[in-house]
Amino acid sequence: MNKNKKYSFETMSIHSGSEGKNANNALNPPIYQTSTFVFDNIDHVEKVMSFESDDYVYTRGNNPTLRLFENRMAALEEGSGAVAFASGMAAISSVLFSFLKPGDNIIVNKTLYGSSYNVVTHVLPQYNVNYRIIDLSDIDELSELIDENTKVIYFETPSNPNLTIIDIKKVSNIAKKKNIKVIVDNTFATPYFQRPLTLGADVVVHSATKYICGHGDVVGGVAVAKDKDYIQYLKFDYMCEFGGVMSPFNAWLLLRGLKTLSVRMREHEKNALEVARFLKNHPKVKEVMYPGLEDFKGYEIAKEQMSGFGAMISFEIDGDLEDAKKVVNSVKLAQLAVSLGDCETLIELPAAMTHRGYPKEELAKFELTESMIRISVGLENVKDIIEDLNDALSVI
16 A cells, blocks of 8 residues: 555555555465464563564464554554454453552433443442443533543444444544543444544453454454553553453454444435434334434434444334244244344344343343344345344234
């Protein structure tokens, strides 16, 4: 690539981060499937260990395949660097721990992925880190709850599973005045549709297992930031010491996934918009949560800070929990499963699956219900997806 030229996202997702030709002129980069690296002599050791050289020591610290994936993710998110992790939760928990100490507090949006909610409400308090759960779409409430011990604001947008849209720029503007770090989970949108760092966020995290991979065969995570010093700190003081390292093979598979990210996201979104409109007009569906619908609460903010609306949809049927179970048990094409972002359409009941850690008696407070159904719209022919959902809805 010409380093002086600004390329489009599609081109960068295939080429960015590469350093010249691959060994033996191979089109695809090799997998450096090694745990350790050798040195020429002790002087070489000293140069590498003191960061005078970019050579490698041990894959837990870095590896050429991991580095290429990190560099590519940093380029796509318009950051200065990235750290790859063994899972999305390894990325999220490491980033949170890197900014918080006993006595601090964290503000989070009231709807989070179940494991993220558990880290904030069960794990961090064991280290004397307090939390405040609020509606981050209410900027006035955010300003009122910040105090001198608030160090982090963490949220997803769109949120999992109710697709709440949070104004990244407004939250970041408030946070910066108080020297508070803003961490955004960008898993649902991907850097193709949204780049939080350009809107003021300090760190972006992903479950790379989802759309970054796109094929349901990798577990991985990544964190991206504009601050290069922070990336070094996160890598060597947290990723390395906690040990949540991504395998070189998984990094290679994620590089493969990134090559088709833009194409996949366009098709995912195209299908999702048709599915959302179908559900909205279905007599047995009472509410559809999808940012691409013009009457959705967060539509205007989504249109401003995103270049597309993604492929995640949640909806409420005109029925109860038993009816919702009948629907998800009746699909034939869609697969009943946790996770998302795969080529296959996936369907689930969040309160019983991905968000089962939330207290059942307080679901309404978190804008969740036991009968909420979430769909990750896949890449099958959209007519087949709609027919499958229509058949499933006909059982209630």
